[in-house]
Amino acid sequence: MERARASFHELLSGASGAELLRMSNGTRWTNEQLLFHMLFGYMIVRRLVVLVRVFGALPARVSRGFAALLNASTKPFDAINYWGSRGGPKVFGPRSMAAKMDRVIDGLHRRLDAESEADLRRGMHCPTRWDPFFVDFMTLADVYHFPTQHFDFHQRQLTLDKAG
Secondary structure, eight states, X not given: OHHHHXXXXXXXXXXXXXXXXXXXXXXXXXXHHHHHHHHHHHHHHHHHXXXXXXXXXXXHHHHXXXXXXXXXXXXXXXXXXXXXHHHHHHXXXXXXXXXXXXXXXXXXXXXXXXXXHHHHHOXXXXXXXXXXXXXXXXXXXXXXXXXHHHHHHHHTTOOSTTXX
């Protein structure tokens, strides 16, 4: 998470306004919108952690059914995901996005540091159609790792001069 945080700050601070408005590679988002989407990947983990705690304490069939329901709602999820990332930069802007990334990662670190080994092994079935990094069954450790996988994948789609 720390590497992604540093990269995020570098990408935002090094990008010109024109670069942020340039289309990314392989998405329908601008670079700025894609950066917000990368931030959103970390933001959503706070909610996923709660879901894993709840569903991880229930019989596996319950989370399997919930995952099936979420998979069935992929089209609305995709629309919300797309439009949310389109509008996010209008609400936050680059400077606020950087500050939000710091707050979110600091919070995730606090939570992760407080987790026991047993907590990290707890898991649930997940909607595999929502994101390529969601697999059928994810532990809490997997959920904490997800946003960095998501970040790294999308960083390669940025068309910023320093997107590396």
